[in-house]
Amino acid sequence: MLAIKFLIPEIFLSISIFSLLMIGVFIKNSFEIIYRLSLFVIILIILIILSGDSESIKIFSESFTIDRFSLYSKILILISTFFVLLMSKKYIVDIKNNKFEYPIIILLSILGMFIMVSSNDLILFYMGLELQSLALYILASIDRDNIKSSEAGVKYFVLSALSSGLLLYGCSLIYGFTGSTNFEEIANSKDFNVGTIFGMVFILVGLAFKVSAVPFHMWTPDVYQGSPTSVTSFFSVVPKAAGIAIFIKFMYLPFRDVLNQWQYILVFMSIASMILGAVAAIGQTNIKRLMAYSSIGHIGYAIAGIAAGTENGFKSTLIYISIYIVMNIGAFACILLMKRDGKYVEEIEELSGVSKNHPMMSFGLLIILFSLAGIPPLAGFFAKFYIFMAVIESEMYTLAIIGLVTTVLSAFYYIRIIKIMYFDEPKKPFEKFVDYKIHGPIVLSCVLLVSFFIYPSILNEIVSNISIF
């Protein structure tokens, strides 16, 4: 079978997952070794993908695509998983959650995402989506003795199952009306009647749920707050990257000819997410909850790029999500440093005056927060700049102006954290420890964000080769 050789990353990933599972079952206290092996596996897959050729090819009767787009998304998923896993080690051990399943479930969800972003067929897409979702339900409730974590898991499961049901219903409608599950064939079926549009809307709802876009965002704050911080940091980056990737693929491949039908839905979602993300975050006192609303807002900007409906549009979204990942990893690494008297704290007030006792950490968080707020010359500004370039190219001035005004609103709560860190009176210092696994990502993230302006077209150049059509 010639097709197999294009599947090496996925096959390698599956084999590693099962071997790791076996190691975990037969060796006692095997968290440490499995944790290291998982990191190793992730690096290996990155190397496999980078060493392979990036021709675009469709295999398995055109149901599985390997092209630059899917490879880019996979690399993004792998790199962000690597850093999230790296920095959450200490936290997992501290909350005594060092079960060997933890890294394995994360790998399983990546496998699901791999299938999802490569899929060119509704059935395969759904399979990948469910694999990643099931893994995420377990992750949300992995701290099973903690009532909040269990609550988060159940909430996420119930709501997500509902949205998966809607999505599946949409898929069946589309199959019923176009007679095919293949993305290309759906796009080529010329008669897009009401039934197909209905199916598309259902799929949109399901996708919006997975990336937590308003009005399907309700689960986000609770799940972010309830899950252990290590899992929250995973939730806030990796499934978002995968979800946005498949979102782009759906809009630009099967539904590319009905732009006029979905554009306004996306514009609405984008505006609603931006406004809700900005306004609802203002009153939050828990930093994880705040990050949840912040991520809703950021997804709003990412969707604005898709809504532009142009090639520049989806490219700007890819750039946006890449920079978003860098910022969020840095932010969560800082949150993982908030440990006082042997307990992890999550209230924003606990950061009060932290710049006195932890100057480097607070300076790092300062850069990350200004970047999240989109203030030049940090990378977050360029992310937004590219999005609005695309949006204004499509002459959607209202979306652009609302989007930029919400950046001012959201700047308010980001600089509120800076105010608490820098202007307020210091509290008892956090526990001081140097762990390159946490400090490394913070430093790396800050360096990337600050130095991005020297050569801001680096991501453009990578993204410019990507095409979906």
Added chain:
Amino acid sequence: MNFPILSSITFLPLIGAFFVLLTRSEKGQGNTGAVYISIFTSFVNFFITLFLWYTFDNKISDFQFVEEISWISGFIKFKFGIDGISILFILLTAFITPICIISCINSVKTRLKEFLIALLVLETFMIGVFCSLDLVVFYLFFEAGLIPMFLIIGIWGGPRKVYSAFKFFLFTLLGSVLMLVAIIAIYWITGTTDVTQIYEIKIPQEFQYLLWLAFFSSFAVKLPMWPVHTWLPDAHVEAPTPGSVILAAILLKMGGYGFLRFSIGMFPFASEYFTPLIFTLSVIAVIYTSLVALMQDDMKKLIAYSSVAHMGFVTMGIFTFNKQGVEGSIIQMFSHGLISAALFLCVGVLYDRTHSRLIKSYGGVVHILPKYSFLFMVFALATLGLPGTSGFVGEFLVLVGTFKVNFLVAILASIGVILAAAYILWLYKRVIFGKLENIQLKKIKDVNLSEGSILVVLCITVLFFGFYPDPLLETMKVSVDNLINNYNLEITKRITLK
């Protein structure tokens, strides 16, 4: 000219800031290493700028020392260049920053190292604003200045620092985001964000009005114009002395510079169309804020309101579109940069000694601080535009220019000059003369060497440019002529088309 002199003056302070970051602060003794590095950096930068001014050819109307590198691949270039207008602002920035750094030694007691880093980073951004010839690069520096200024007000500020810092940050950010929309729109209309190319391509008239308003919202907040000036008094009052100096002397000038470089240059029709709006707002600013200044009991607030009034003259002068008006407004900005910096430093001298900014806690200062009182007097007289000080040259030229265009506006603005005399002299009388009633005041000492020297330097500069403004006028003459000619060319072209 192959040596990238503009990039070096822009990024030199950043390098200095990096070295300051590496110094270690000694407990209790302050951080002498950091102070020396920053003074050295800022002075080197000032001397390079003087050299730049010396080599600058003021007979050419084109942009000089142009540097260009590909930045965002394909569509945006990182482009620097200066003409006779921007070099004056760069000179002002490079002149004021060392003064600020020296004044830090007396007025900043905590976290001196971080303060110096913030100041040096801010200098980079400010010079970047005046050098950039690309809209996106301009926006980048224009906005980036918010970060260090927010921290300066918030960390080292007074009791209401949080409120003021937030107000400053959000007001200016809200003003500028609309400009970003306009910049991107200009890119899609003309296909470039390079200012010199946009001057040639010329934006179609129907787009100009909205774009002008978007730029206006940003510059009006930054300048600030009435009625969006309310952030300024708060920011000034709460900021530490060096922060107020930077804010008044340079950050406000970015708005005026923006009007000159972008609004008039790129949107001549819209500028003509909105001139009545500008005149109205300027006159209100001049008269209303002067009256408000009269009623203040806080010295810093009084000077802040007087800044708004002076900026009213600037906008009025710019939109007269004649030689005297525009040149006057540039000189007004330059001299206001010197005078307001000096006034804030004067207030800072008193504040450092007594920790009060209220006018009523002073009186009779002349008996104990004679040198200080003399210097304060020079700057107070310069504020009200006494002939022989640089304040006079600017205000006089602006009024001459305005008389040519609109008699009524000029008359009303002249009332502002009288009011300026009223509030500043009354302030001087209450603080300096009278009986020495506050016992606390008796212990304080006159200006020390560092305070005295920077005030004397500022005093000499103000008097020098008051008697002999030619160096400034010569530098900008050709560029201003060019600006006005281009504007008139566009306007007459449309009239003949009709």
